[in-house]
Amino acid sequence: MNIGIANAAEVDQFWPAFASRLQIACDETGGDISSGDLWQMCRSGNAFLVLVLDDAGFKAALIMQFQKWTAKQVMRCMAIVGDDMASWLPAARDFIAQMAKDGGATSFIAEGREGWTRIFPAARRLRTTYEVELS
Structure with missing residues (x-):
């Protein structure tokens, strides 16, 4: 298994492999x-x-x-898409953690639906987003 940061040409090459699933998410x-x-x-x-x-x-x-928050630098996960997460997530998590540290981040931030704590058991909730429909 290989894990790495895509260059611009690779972004274009691989994006069609997951774009529709990413849009659904x-x-x-x-x-x-x-x-x-x-x-x-x-x-x-x-x-x-x-x-x-x-x-x-x-x-x-x-x-x-990478994002600069008021008191720290963080590595924010904007999206994850893939199958058979158990087979690649531990290695990807290690890669991302090292990438974050190398870039000066002191924490990892992710938001989304319930279930992140199954992926990242040490995660703590920072906030919850609510939507109110207007009539």
């Missing part, structure tokens, strides 16, 4: 960002596309972004 979490937005962020260098590949090809994609 974006829609399910409120639709405040789209697959196209994330693609532009990765193409422009405002975010990193981390690819997990095996001998058969694409396994997973993680879209990561």
Whole structure:
């Protein structure tokens, strides 16, 4: 299994392998960002596309972004998409943790639906987002 940061050409090469699934995930979490937005962020260098590949090809994609918060630098997970997470997540988590430390981040931030604590047992909840429909 190979894990690495995609260059601009690789972003374009691999994006079709997961773009539609990524858009479904974006829609399910409120639709405040789209697959196209994330693609532009990765193409422009405002975010990193981390690819997990095996001998058969694409396994997973993680879209990561360094952010400067008020008191610290964080590594924010913008999206994760892939199958058979148990087979690649431990190695991807180690890769991302090292990437974050190398970039000066002191913590990892992720938001989404319930279930993140299964993936990251040491995670603590910072906030919850609510939506109120207007009539």
